[in-house]
Structures are given as structure tokens and as C-alpha cells.
Amino acid sequence: MRAPAGPNLGWGDYDSGSSWDEMLDRGQPRLACDGVLGYLTSLGVDLLERQRAAEAAIRAMGITFTIYSEEGDIDRAWPFDVIPRVISTQEWSGISDGLVQRLVALNLFIADLYGDAKIVGDGVVPRDVLASSENFRPQCVGVAPPHGVWAHICGSDLVRDAAGTVYVLEDNLRVPSGASYMLENRAVTKRVFADLFRDLDIHPVDAYPHRLRELLASTSPRPGQAPTIVILTPGVHNSAYFEHAYLAHAVGAHLVEGQDLLVDSDDCVYMRTIGGPVRVDVIYRRVDDLFLDPDEFRPDSLLGVRGLMRAWRAGNVGVVNAPGAGVADDKVVYAFVPDIIRYYLGEDPIIPNVPTYVCLDDAQRSHVLANLDELVVKPANESGGYGIFVGTAANRQEKAAMRERIVADPRRYIAQPILDLSTAPTIRDGMVVSRHLDLRPFILSGTRPYVTLGGLTRVALRDGSIVVNSSQGGGSKDTWVLDPTVVKRPVPAPSQTQSQIQS
Secondary structure, three states, X not given: OOOOOOOOOOHHHOOOXXXXXXXXXXXXXOOOOHHHHHHHXXXXXXXXXXXXXXXXXXXHHOOEEEEEEOOEEEEEEOOEEEEEEEEEHHHHHHHHHHHHHHHHHHHHHHHHHOOOOHHHHOOOOOHHHHHOOOOOOHHHXXXXXXXXXXXXXXXXXXXXXXXXXXXXXXXXXXXXXXHHHHHHHHHHHHHHOHHHHHHEEEOOOOOHHHHHHHHHHHOOOOOOOOOOEEEEOOOOOOOOHHHHHHHHHHHOOEEEOHHHEEEOOOOOEEEOOOOOOEEOOEEEXXXXXXXOOOOOOOOOOOOOOOOHHHHHHOOOOEEEOOOOHHHHOOHHHHOOHHHHHHHHHOOOOOOOEOOOEEOOOHHHHHHHHHOHHHEEEEXXXXXXXXXXXXHHHOOHHHHHHHHHHHHHOHHHEEEEEOOOXXXXXXXXOOEEEEEEEEEEOEEEOOOOOEEOOOOEEEEOOOOXXXXXXXHHXXXXXXXXXXXXXXXXXXXXOOXXXXXXXXX
């Protein structure tokens, strides 16, 4: 694949190899990409100035994330590539429908597990899968959250293979992160490409905070009153603390730690303030289940609130996402999601799963052990890209160690074929090159569903890498859902004035 020739930067030599490229198809722009691609190539070396301006804006705005290493916690500027990932409105409509379908079924599944567990009794999901689940919480059995919703907020990771098929790679239902970076990516891109936002019908993402607040308020036990909403954070040392603070400001919530809350004898949650206790109606928790309430989970937790589960079960506080929702976050359960959709909705999945081997199954485990060279092996309950084994990148010792771990604890692992993930043009070392990427849209489930118009595109910045997580060296792009049939005005080649960086 070759892009239209442009001055410098390597556009004329751009080549994605055998991968599906999100912007180009055999040298021609894909649907909705022509105006964007023509503009970017015409910028020439000025595109690098836009990249530098974006990086300066990120530093000035204080957009950071934390990675953990042997040297300690490293707070670093958010890695961002200024070339957007573009998706047509036509394609996005189908993706959005598929994500809503998936979350409706997963919420019915979670509610069933903590109720009559009919899906287990009917043999659709094997009993031993649930019996050995790390995220099933017996403390949640019999609870009925408002509107029957357990997973209010989900970040489902989407990938595209070399044939152009979009798959759901995994669902993140416990404390999904990244929405703030999606919003900040858009704010930065608007600064450096204001002319394109003027000329093209790029759909907005800034409705997310409003819809999130609407969702949170819908879980309040005191309808008709303005709810007091808090975001419960583990604190400043958490890798997603920037997001916690950002969203608290965006939705008008109080940012609190466990020590700021208490549950009184009336089984209600209160926030400590200098004016005295204030009742809390909704908790958007960014703390894992096991640290939420030392009375019922880990007694040594200093992050949660003693008695919180008691208040939630009594219906005196809304908790988002609900405790126990992570039972559907398990990558072993993920393998059964197509069957879950058919069971509860009587429909085929709109978006397929990546083919998945469950190591708990004897036959599937034998296949995995015999084909480690060709597979990605993932821990069932890790996130952030930690613990992933990629067969093509592993040496003999690493393969032997992986084999031993699977045999010792097969429930802990699933395996998938190594997909040739799609690519997109990305700036690296002053040149435009192809890099693999994925996409995390955010889905809100409440009284009415909502899917972001795009999401957080994560890009593997290292050549050939398919690991896109920021904690593993990945970066991000703004995601443009764009209607190719609507052009507000013709997109001109940038003049000298237009090419000045927005400050």
C-alpha cells in the first residue's frame, strides 16, 4: 500500500505490508479518509510541527499516566500521535449496535448468576467455570441493583484482522479506564487541527461526561433529589489517578478516598466534610472489589469503606460498577459470550469474538500446549497487558515456563491466535510509518444505552509490536467518526497561515 506522494516524512513510501490499514487500501484512501489523508500529506514537514505542538499541549495540560517498574512508579506525559484514526459513520453504526447488544446480554448474565443461575443449570456456561471464578462474589447473591444493571460502564477492546473483520478482543467491566484520555485526545487534536474540525463532519465525543453523570444519577436511591455523587479513588499513587480527578471535575462529583466516607448505623453512606457528614447517594468506584469493604472482603484494606456492602445491599447507595460485575470480565467467561448472547437475546452476535481456547478444557488445553509458537496466551484476570505471552516472540525457556504454568493452573489461562492487527499511519522518529492498533469505545448501560462516537485508539509504538497498552510502551490517537457524505466546506491545502500551529 502506498500513500499519495507528499514532501518528506515518508508518505510516498508508506507501506503496511500484509496488514489491513485503517487509512489506505492499495494506495487509495478508505471510506471517509480522503479529505483527511489529502490534508495530512499536503502539510509536508509541518505535520511534525503539529506533533510537537500536541506534545507541548499535553505537557502544559498535565495529561499524565503512571507505569510501574522495578525502579518504582514513573509518572510520564501521555504518549500521543497526532495522526487520527478515522472510521466512517456507516461502519460505526453497526459497531455501536453490536456493543449495545453485548452489554445487554452481559448484564442479564451477571444478574442471572447472582439470582437463579439458570444459564449454568442449562449447561450453556459450565458450572466449573463459575465455581473457580476469581471474580464471583457470594456477597452479591440476591441483590437487585437499580434497573437490573450491574456493569454500568464498559470499555470493550476492538481489533481488526488482516481481512478487515472487527472483533471484540475483551470486555472490561470492573473499573474500565481510558475515557478521560479519549476526551483529552480530542481537546489536543482540536488545537492542532482546528481547520479540519471546521471543514469536516467529525462527530463529537464531548457528550460523554453529561451522559456519565446522567447514568450515575439514575442509580441514586433518592429520585427527585439532586444526588450527591462521589468518585472513590485509591489515591494519588494509582496509575489512573489523572482520570479519577478529571472525571470528578467533568461530571461534578466529589473526589474521595475511603477514609473520607463512613457508613452510619442507619446503613447510609456519608462523606466527611468540614461542615459535618453529608449523605452520599452514588459512588462511582475506581477501587477493585476486594478492597471495597474490609468487613466483607480483605480485612487489611485501607482503600475501601467499612460497611459499604451493607449499605449497598440495603439499597441506600448506588455503586457503579456494581460489586461483582467483574465476574463477566473474566477472559474464560469471554469465550462463552457468543453463547450468552444467543441464550438471553435469541440473536447471533453482531460483533464476533476472537477464536479462543479455554485451557480448563482438556482438549483445548492439549491444542494450546502443542501450538504455543502460534498463540497468544493470556491470564484470565489480569489487565493492562501484564502477563501476556506471545508465542512468536518467546524463546525456548519462556515457552517451557509458560507450558508449566498452564499445566499447573489451567483455569488461569486462555489462548488465542496471533492476529495480524490492523495498522494506521503514525509518526515515529520524524517519519510516517505503520503501527498496529486497537480501539476501546465506552458503553454506558442504564435507563438508556450510550456508546461513545469513537473511543480511545491505542497504538503500539514499537515496530512490529502488537501490545498497545500504555503501561507496556504503547501510545494513543484521537478517533474520528466521520460522515463522508457531509463536507461543511471543501478541505483546502493548508496555506502558510493555516499551517501555523494553534496555540
